[in-house]
Amino acid sequence: MAEADPNADPAGDEEEDSEEEGTPWTPPTKEEWEKTQRTAATRKRERDEARREAAAAKEAAGKTTAPAAEDKTAKTEARVKRQAGITALVSEGLSRDQAKELVGMLKLGELDEDGDVEGLDDSVADLKAKFPALFTTAPGKKTPAKVTTTDGGVKPSTKTPTDRTSEKLMRAAGLLV
Numbered sequence: 001m002a003e004a005d006p007n008a009d010p011a012g013d014e015e016e017d018s019e020e021e022g023t024p025w026t027p028p029t030k031e032e033w034e035k036t037q038r039t040a041a042t043r044k045r046e047r048d049e050a051r052r053e054a055a056a057a058k059e060a061a062g063k064t065t066a067p068a069a070e071d072k073t074a075k076t077e078a079r080v081k082r083q084a085g086i087t088a089l090v091s092e093g094l095s096r097d098q099a100k101e102l103v104g105m106l107k108l109g110e111l112d113e114d115g116d117v118e119g120l121d122d123s124v125a126d127l128k129a130k131f132p133a134l135f136t137t138a139p140g141k142k143t144p145a146k147v148t149t150t151d152g153g154v155k156p157s158t159k160t161p162t163d164r165t166s167e168k169l170m171r172a173a174g175l176l177v
Helices: 030-060 066-091 096-105 120-130 161-172
Strands: none
Touching: 066 096, 066 120
8 A cells, every 4th residue: 555645735736847857946046036136126116106107197187086075075965955855845745755756856956054955945846836736735634844944843043052062061060050
């Protein structure tokens, strides 16, 4: 019975050397090694230079990372406008699902400094004029309360958040009753 070679490949897939069988491997000479290192360093410099040139060309074309931030802002603004449209349609008597389907028909303007969508009320009124049957309430069904703000009807306080926080802290400290 033949003994198994401990150096043999367990899968049985022996790689064939391109050199002759039995020729031992010899390390490269110092000159060969230095030549290989110089070649690698040259290639690395060429690669880095190409990357710098590509970055400069991209920047010259105006394709820097700034549009990514603008894109996020635009997406957030679009979500806010869409949600304001849904809220306005629900306040007019539509179900939430109906409002989600019909919000695309609204002509939503830009957000003003208060976070309200310009032209939203006019757009909802136009939609009501075009499709009055959607906005009629069934007999026995209550008419929903009119929501006048995009935050679900919460009326803005006359106090600033800083005033309310200060007031809470003063109460907690026992300075206010």
